[in-house]
Amino acid sequence: MSKPFYTIGIGASAGGQRALIAFLEKLSPNVKAAIVIVTHLMRERKSILTQILSRYSAMPISRVEKNTELQPGHIYVMIENTELEVKGGWLKVKPRNLSFKNSAVDIFFRSLADDFGDKAIGIVLSGGGNDGLTGTLKINQKGGKVLVQDPNTADVDGMPESVIQYDHPLQILSPAQIAAEINQWCNATKLSK
Numbered sequence: 001m002s003k004p005f006y007t008i009g010i011g012a013s014a015g016g017q018r019a020l021i022a023f024l025e026k027l028s029p030n031v032k033a034a035i036v037i038v039t040h041l042m043r044e045r046k047s048i049l050t051q052i053l054s055r056y057s058a059m060p061i062s063r064v065e066k067n068t069e070l071q072p073g074h075i076y077v078m079i080e081n082t083e084l085e086v087k088g089g090w091l092k093v094k095p096r097n098l099s100f101k102n103s104a105v106d107i108f109f110r111s112l113a114d115d116f117g118d119k120a121i122g123i124v125l126s127g128g129g130n131d132g133l134t135g136t137l138k139i140n141q142k143g144g145k146v147l148v149q150d151p152n153t154a155d156v157d158g159m160p161e162s163v164i165q166y167d168h169p170l171q172i173l174s175p176a177q178i179a180a181e182i183n184q185w186c187n188a189t190k191l192s193k
Contacts, residue, residue, distance in 0.1 A: 034070040123178055
């Protein structure tokens with residue numbers, strides 16, 4: 001059964017803060033979607049990303065410190081030393097895997113694909129490595145949409161380039177242009193299908 005609203009997963013790493021700000025500055029505060037931001041964070045340093053991003057959006061924005069039910073019109077930000085999955089419309093918080101490699105974006109995107117299917121949107125912004133690639137493949141397989149930051153606009157192009165090379169993103173755009181697409185999809189479309 002299709003979900004009544006879109007959930008947008010945004011994955012970013014190095015250089016991602018600037019891209020996130022550019023995205024949020026152009027995102028409508030009335031967008032009918034839940035937005036979940038997953039970034040690579042240091043394990044022990046408290047992230048202040050929520051406070052920084054709240055300066056650029058009128059939407060409610062919160063640190064995900066416990067299991068939380070997704071609501072459209074809200075922004076949720078993963079916190080330090082955790083991983084996020086979505087199940088049954090709820091964000092599930094678990095301790096970060098002890099592995100050296102950070103796969104937080106893939107972990108979230110794969111669960112988003114399983115839970116939201118054609119109402120899943122994956123966005124890959126600036127970052128090194130290839131985290132997000134297997135997750136975007138699964139979003140595509142489940143009928144969702146994938147957008148990638150144009151590597152020419154990214155501070156670090158590893159994550160966007162990996163998706164472009166091995167997947168087929170719907171569009172490759174600047175963060176501001178991605179926001180414009182989201183505004184159109186999540187405001188102009190009927191979400192009760």
